[in-house]
Every structure is written in structure tokens, then in C-alpha cells.
Amino acid sequence: MTMRSTMTxxxxxxxxxxxxxxxxxxxxxxxxxxxxxxxxHELTGTLELTTEISPDGLTWCPADVPQVRVETPGxxxxxxxxFGQWLRVRCRVSGDETPAARLRIYLVGKS
Amino acid sequence: MGPTAPxxxxxxxxxDPLGRILCFDRFDSTTxxxxxxxxxxxxxxxxxxxDEHMRDFRPPQxxxxxxxxxxxxxxxxxxxxxxxxxxxxxxxxxxxxxxxTMAGRGLVRIEAYFAFKAEATVGRELPASVAWDGNRHPSExxxxxxxxxxxxxxDNGVRYHNVIRYQNTNxxxxxxxxxxxxxxxxxxxxxxxxxxxxxxxxxxxxAPDPDDWRYFDKPLELCVNEVPTKIxxxxxxxxxxxxxxxxxxxxxxxxxxxxxxxxxPVYPDRYSTLDNLLNFYFSVRTHADIRNxxxxxxxxxxxxx
Numbered sequence: 001m002t003m004r005s006t007m008t009x010x011x012x013x014x015x016x017x018x019x020x021x022x023x024x025x026x027x028x029x030x031x032x033x034x035x036x037x038x039x040x041h042e043l044t045g046t047l048e049l050t051t052e053i054s055p056d057g058l059t060w061c062p063a064d065v066p067q068v069r070v071e072t073p074g075x076x077x078x079x080x081x082x083f084g085q086w087l088r089v090r091c092r093v094s095g096d097e098t099p100a101a102r103l104r105i106y107l108v109g110k111s
Numbered sequence: 112m113g114p115t116a117p118x119x120x121x122x123x124x125x126x127d128p129l130g131r132i133l134c135f136d137r138f139d140s141t142t143x144x145x146x147x148x149x150x151x152x153x154x155x156x157x158x159x160x161x162d163e164h165m166r167d168f169r170p171p172q173x174x175x176x177x178x179x180x181x182x183x184x185x186x187x188x189x190x191x192x193x194x195x196x197x198x199x200x201x202x203x204x205x206x207x208x209x210x211x212t213m214a215g216r217g218l219v220r221i222e223a224y225f226a227f228k229a230e231a232t233v234g235r236e237l238p239a240s241v242a243w244d245g246n247r248h249p250s251e252x253x254x255x256x257x258x259x260x261x262x263x264x265x266d267n268g269v270r271y272h273n274v275i276r277y278q279n280t281n282x283x284x285x286x287x288x289x290x291x292x293x294x295x296x297x298x299x300x301x302x303x304x305x306x307x308x309x310x311x312x313x314x315x316x317x318a319p320d321p322d323d324w325r326y327f328d329k330p331l332e333l334c335v336n337e338v339p340t341k342i343x344x345x346x347x348x349x350x351x352x353x354x355x356x357x358x359x360x361x362x363x364x365x366x367x368x369x370x371x372x373x374x375x376p377v378y379p380d381r382y383s384t385l386d387n388l389l390n391f392y393f394s395v396r397t398h399a400d401i402r403n404x405x406x407x408x409x410x411x412x413x414x415x416x
Binding site: 005027055057058 | 140141142147159166167169172173174175177178179182183190194196198230231233
């Protein structure tokens with residue numbers, strides 16, 4: 001049996017989001033599955049996390065994954081499979097007069 | 112007739128290693144120890160203490176080199192290349208670093224097959240100093256520079272970097288296509304702690320002042336092949352000598368450059384915790400608001416000790 005490969009990328013370390021942020025395109029063509037970890041160090045308002053996929057790293061659409069809503073600081077995570085090649089997450093913060101989120105975002109791929 | 116290729120390993124036969132191979136990295140499994148560089152941080156793990164210009168060098172990716180027009184391109188050796196990708200921001204740098212130590216002193220050779228590209232622009236166009244004429248393409252002038260360098264420290268904390276950079280365009284976006292080296296050592300987090308500098312985001316971390324760089328050898332045109340979605344793999348072979356802390360020779364395809372007169376700046380002060388440090392990094396820097404990519408098909412590091 002071949003040992004599976006895994007790889008963790010830190011897509012953002014302390015990104016400040018006042019409106020919307022889409023992470024940089026990240027290629028995982030070798031991975032069967034991937035998991036986002038989004039750690040909200042600070043959060044004012046509601047954070048909506050939409051997984052997006054792309055065939056070329058240029059044009060994006062939502063993945064077949066439910067949107068994740070976060071109301072309090074802390075770590076949240078979700079699994080993505082069958083995504084093709086490129087992944088990113090769109091982070092949108094709203095719902096307060098001065099919405100803001102400070103985010104660390106990991107993406108873990110596994111063959 | 113050239114040398115007979117050993118049929119047992121088509122991967123290795125395209126290389127020319129010294130006597131002892133330290134690593135031979137093909138990227139069909141993992142990143143093989145090539146990881147993102149980040150600046151140093153305090154004892155609380157507070158990443159806000161990382162130098163602003165060293166906090167966002169981006170994680171390497173394993174890429175099948177796929178593009179909007181042709182789909183998967185693939186690599187020289189297999190399915191995946193190690194891809195370094197900048198942000199679409201002028202001056203931004205992406206890095207991949209590999210961390211070894213030295214069990215001896217002498218010749219060190221790093222070889223690689225690589226390709227470089229600016230991201231394709233689709234449905235929009237960015238300013239460029241080159242116009243499309245059916246052969247040349249604006250994309251060729253939208254790639255900034257790539258760098259190969261070491262970080263070496265030994266013999267009671269003497270630290271230095273051998274550095275080569277292929278500057279495709281200058282910061283104004285004009286084609287230069289020349290090899291460069293810095294005449295100063297890279298600013299370190301300790302230099303920052305000691306108040307010697309404070310560099311902004313997207314500063315050139317290898318040597319931030321453009322006046323601290325010098326050209327060597329003649330201009331060299333590489334095979335960018337017309338559009339941003341055609342990849343041709345180039346062979347690079349670079350020799351340094353850790354006994355004399357010097358450069359020796361750089362080869363890029365059929366161009367061989369004597370580097371023995373290209374200086375290697377040594378830090379004036381000494382460093383701890385780095386005994387026998389032998390790091391290598393590749394980096395790519397964009398000179399315009401467009402992502403730049405450096406693709407590594409494979410890398411081989413060998414020594415004569």
C-alpha cells in the first residue's frame with residue numbers, strides 16, 4: 001500500500017476582512033480531498049465562508065459545499081471532495097455597523 | 112555521440128551531479144522539503160512580530176501546469192511541478208526554501224529544470240512594454256525576476272548568501288533579460304530588531320535597494336515561447352564552493368558563465384543557532400500587478416565531499 005500524501009498550506013495568516021476576501025488560487029490537482037480550517041482570531045458581525053472551485057485558476061464558481069456561517073471567534077472547518085484542481089474560499093463579513101474579521105486560513109490536501 | 116543515457120533512471124540522466132547526491136526532488140509525491148519561507152517571530156508565536164516584508168511569501172503548490180486554453184500541460188518528468196506563485200501585486204515575492212546542513216566543505220551543485228510565466232490575462236489586458244505581433248506577446252514583459260540563492264552559516268557564525276537572479280524586466284517593466292547579484296547580504300530579522308531597517312510589504316527581501324544589484328554576463332534570452340500558456344523547461348546548473356565561500360560557475364542551457372569573480376557578501380556580524388546551515392531557495396518576484404509563477408520540474412543538489 002502506498003502511503004497517502006498530505007500537504008498543508010497557510011493561505012492567510014492574519015488577514016483583516018472588512019467586507020470580502022477571496023483567498024489566492026491554490027492548486028490541489030493531486031488531492032482527492034481537502035479541508036479548510038478558518039480560524040477567526042477576531043470577529044465582529046457574521047462571517048460567511050463560500051468554497052469556490054475553478055478549472056483554470058482564473059474563473060470561479062461555488063463548489064458543491066454548503067456555505068459556512070460563523071458568529072463567534074474560533075476555528076471552523078469543512079471537508080471538500082471532487083473539486084477538480086483549484087480551490088479558494090470567499091470570506092464575507094457583514095451584519096454590524098463596522099464588521100471585521102481577522103482570519104488565519106489553512107488548506108489541507110490529502111491524496 | 113554524447114554519453115549513453117542509463118536506461119535505469121531517465122529522471123537522473125538529464126542531470127550532471129557531483130559525487131554525492133544530497134537530494135533529488137521530483138514533485139510527483141510531495142513538496143520534498145521545499146517550503147514557504149517566513150521571517151522570525153517572538154516567543155509567543157505572535158506572527159505580527161514577523162517583518163512586514165517577510166510575512167507573506169506564499170505556500171508552494173504542486174501544479175499540473177494547467178491553463179485556460181489547453182488544459183493540462185504537465186511537466187518534463189511527470190505530472191506535477193512545484194509552483195511558486197506571487198500575488199498580483201507589484202513587488203510581491205513567493206519563495207520555496209529547502210533546509211539542509213553541511214557534513215563537509217567544498218563544491219556544492221544545484222541543478223533544476225524550471226519554467227517561468229506571468230499569469231494569463233483573459234478578457235482584459237494589462238500595460239506591457241511588448242505588444243502582440245503574432246510572435247511576441249505582452250506576457251513576456253509581465254514577468255519580473257526569479258532568484259536562486261543559498262543561506263549558509265558555519266565556522267563560528269560566519270554567514271553569507273550566494274545569489275543569482277534572472278531579471279527578465281526591470282521595475283519599470285522594460286525587458287532586461289540579465290543575470291544579477293547583490294553586493295550586500297540580505298537584511299535579517301535581527302537587523303530589524305536592532306533598528307537597522309524596517310522594510311515595507313513587498314520590498315525585495317534578498318536586497319531591497321535596486322542600487323545594490325549588479326549585472327553579470329551578457330543578456331540572455333530564454334525560451335518563453337510566445338504566450339503565457341506554453342511551458343518550455345530550462346536546465347540550470349550552479350556551482351558554489353563552501354570552502355572558499357565563493358561562486359564558481361552558472362550554466363543555463365548552453366550558456367556557461369564563469370562566476371569566480373562574482374562576490375559573495377558576508378554578514379559583518381556573527382550568527383548563532385545556524386552551525387553548518389545549508390539552505391537553498393528559489394523565489395519569484397513580480398514587477399507589475401500580475402501573478403508571476405516559477406515552475407520547478409525537479410531539483411538535484413549534490414556535493415563533492
